[in-house]
Amino acid sequence: MNRPNKKPTLMTLTDGRKVHPLVFLRETHSPAEMGKWLGHTSHATVSIYCNRAKRARTTPIPAEWVLPICRQVGWKPCLLRPDLFLPHWSIKE
Numbered sequence: 718m719n720r721p722n723k724k725p726t727l728m729t730l731t732d733g734r735k736v737h738p739l740v741f742l743r744e745t746h747s748p749a750e751m752g753k754w755l756g757h758t759s760h761a762t763v764s765i766y767c768n769r770a771k772r773a774r775t776t777p778i779p780a781e782w783v784l785p786i787c788r789q790v791g792w793k794p795c796l797l798r799p800d801l802f803l804p805h806w807s808i809k810e
Contacts, residue, residue, distance in 0.1 A: 721799070721800035722799050722800055723775075723777040723798065723799075723800045724774075724775045724777070724799070725737060725738050725777070725778055725796065725797050725798065725799075726738070726795075726796045726797075726799070727774060728740075728741035730744065735774075736770075736771075736774065737770035737771070737774045737776060738770075738778065738786075738792075738796065738797055739766055739767045739770040739776075739778065740767060740770050740771050742786070742790065743767045747760075748760035748763040748764045748767065751763045751786075754785045754786060754788075754789045755781075755782055755785050755786075756785070766778070766779070777798070778797045778798060780798060780801055782797075783797045783798050783801070783802070784808065787808045788808055791808075793806065793807055793808075794806060794807075794808065
């Protein structure tokens with residue numbers, strides 16, 4: 718039995734590098750701002766996950782983070798967690 722793919726779709730920066738979505742978001746938003754989206758009072762958890770994602774591009778994003786991030790950025794949830802969300806699903810505004 719095959720396990721579903723948990724790896725997020727890599728994003729391309731302006732210089733052409735492919736990076737993890739959390740690293741991509743970290744380039745444009747502060748960890749404190751991302752922490753507010755997720756309901757965290759401290760930015761430490763976001764910073765830890767961003768650093769893990771920088772080291773390993775296959776780091777899965779926590780499932781409870783997917784919908785708040787997608788609401789703020791306008792991405793489809795399947796880009797962040799293809800094992801949980803189908804490609805035709807989108808966030809309703």
